[in-house]
Amino acid sequence: MRSRTTFRPPVVPRLTAIAVTLLGLLLPLLALTTPSAHAAPTGFRVQGGRLLEASGNDFVMRGVNHAHTWYPDRISSLAHIKAKGANTVRVVLSSGDRWTRNDTADVANVVAQCKRNRLICVLEVHDTTGYGEQSGAVTLARAADYWISVQSALTGQESHVIVNLGNEPYGNNDYASWTADTKAAIQRLRTAGFGHTLMVDGPNWGQDWAFTMRDNAASVFAADPDANTVFSIHMYGVFDTAAEVNDYLNRFVAARLPIVVGEFGHNHSDGNPDEDAILAAAQRLGLGYLGWSWSGNGGGVEYLDMVTGFxxxxxTTWGQRIFNGANGIAATAKEAAVYSSGGGDTTPPTAPGTPTASAVTSSSVTLTWRAATDATGVTGYDVVRVNGTTETATTTTTGATATLTGLSPATSYTYAVYARDAAGNRSQRSGAVTVTTAADGPAASCGVGYRVTSQWSGGFQGEIVVRNTSSSAVNGWTLRWTFPDSQRVTSLWGGTATQTGSDVAVASASYTAAIPAAGSVTLGFTATRGAANPGPSAFTLNGAACSLT
Incomplete structure (x- = not known):
């Protein structure tokens, strides 16, 4: 199971209270007023140290983090988070440098799902985490490259999306570079045309114990030509007393610089954060907070899950505290005015028709579907490959047809389609179509019988009878099928099974390789299952489609 390990290397000793006070005295003196010449934000904006919506309403984030990039099949969590009362969700994305890249189509879908569930989307790229100390972490410049690469999914979403440049962009090494690197990343995005409110995390694994962000926040804010940057502090073991929590947040408020608690928990491997003080201070000062995290934690910090197993x-205890406790989400969250006042286009197009396949070759297929409809017009479609509950973006198109190339011979593929409108709203998914590409080699005539012989909670045993219906013997074969409900083979006899996602391929064993004309062989297997456990709808033998018997 993929999961985020929130380990942070040991923090150096904190400065004394006197030193903290002295270091902070200059911050209010450095704070600058909003520059007189800057672009007028079209969505969220910062004014007087507060985050405002386009309508001018003060907006206070009350929400949680969701690890989307490791659990892309858990997009329904956004609806569950909203149902608990949240008004914001911070979504983990990847640039592809450390984890699987979230491409433009996926980012557009995340935004559409946030809007559908009336949540403000804070999108963060996680590959920067602990740069300079964590192996494989990338720079804020690389994060800026990623944001520019998916910009088309974000343009026009300034009232619904806040762009968090990079998660915890420095560890405990070389963090003095944070200031210059953050300014450069902000300016690159502005030059590229981003009009969104930008959010920047502190260094030192987000906890800013050396006060680099705190003491340079005014100059970073002044470097944004749009004057539209929010600062994010992550409060874990460094913030284990109410005095530390209040001192840090009070300084930003006094300097009229916008600050949110972008991550925090009730416990952590580097110390015991004071979550009660964090929640109380945020409520007293009218500041936003985003707890870590909905579900899916691993690496020894599973206690940070707010719900068990999504x-x-x-x-969990932590979930009860942040959602239902004093100063928690349920009691303090207010829905964004862009939703409650009906502002903006949040209505998605209708779902496209189920695609049909034509011109199937060994390496390509053409899909055609009934066009979707939308009051303001459909601007395009996203074609996705479906593997059980997982989707992989395949291509985008402006018309209701697409030709997919680069496919493997004698392989089953399942595709579905989403529609998009000009506001970035994404439709519900169309029905799915399964296509088996043609074989490169000679075909065989065959029939397959499939049945479940026994089953139990979470598993079952099955039998497959492969019949050679041709007039000549088959000597050596590969049988392929796709499970429709994420079943996974755990053992098989009569052949050697390999499984990728929901696609299964079985190569013959030495004693089943020969199937005489009008003869058959029988395979047996065990597998995991869901509640319904439907059987495969198609089989191929050496690339040829078999009849079901």
Missing amino acids: APDQL
């Missing part, structure tokens, strides 16, 4: 009705 089940919304199984709140």
Whole structure:
């Protein structure tokens, strides 16, 4: 299971209270007023140290983090997070440098799902985490490259999306570079045309114990030509007393610089954060907070899950605290005015028709579907490959047809389609079509019988009878099928099975390789299953489609 390990290397000793006070005295003196010449934000904007919506309403984030990049099949979590009362969700994305890249189509879908669930989307790229100390972490410049590469999914979403440049962009090494690197990344995005409110995390694994962000926040804010940057502090073991929590947040408020608590928990491997003080201070000062995290934590910090196994009705102790406790989300969150006042286009197009396949070759297929409809017009479609509950973006098109190339011979593919409108709203998914590409080699005539012989909670045993219906013997074969409900083979006899996602390929064993004309062989297997456990709808033998018997 993929999961985020929130380990942070040991923090150096904190400065004394006197030193903290002395270092902070200059911050209010450095704070600058909004520059007189800057672009007028079209969505969220910062004014007087506060985050405002386009309508001018003060907006206070109350929400949680969701690890989308490691759990792309858990997009329904956004609806569950909203149902608990949140008005914001901070979504983990990847530039592809450390984890699987979230491409433009996926980012557009995340935004559409946030809007559908009336949530403000804070999008962050996670590959910067601990740069300078964490192996494989990338720079803020690389994060800026990523944002520019997916910009088309974000343009026009300034009232619904805040762009968090990079998660915890420095560890405990070389963090003095944070100031210059953050300014450069902000200016690159502005030059590229980003009009969004930008959010910047502190260094030192987000906890800013050396006060680099705190003491340079005014100059970073002044470097933004749009004067539209928000600062984000992550409060874990460094913030284990109310005095530390209040001192840090009070300094930003006094300097009229916007600050949110972008991550925090009730416990952590580097110390015991004072979550009660964090929640109380945020409420007293009218500041936003985003707890870590909905579900899916690993690496020894599973206690940071707010719900168990992504089940919304199984709140953990931490989940109960942040959602239902004093100063928690349920009691303090207010929905964004862009939703409650009906502002903006949040209505998605209708779902496209189920695609049909034509011109199927060994390496390509053409899909055609009934066009979607939308009051303001459909601007394009995203074609996705479906593997059980996982989707992989395949291509985008402006018309209701697409030709997919680069496919493997004698392989089953399942595709579905989404529609998009000019506001970035994404439709519900169309029905799915399964296509088996043609074989490069000689075909065989065959029939397959499939049945479940026994089953139990979470698993089952099955039998497959492969029949040679041709007039000549088959000597050596590969049988392929796709499970429709994420079943996974755990053992098989009569051949050697390999499984990628939901696609299964079985190569013959030495004692089953020969199937005489009008003869058959029988395979047996065990597998995991979901509740329904439907059987495969198609099989191929050496690339040829088999009839179901």
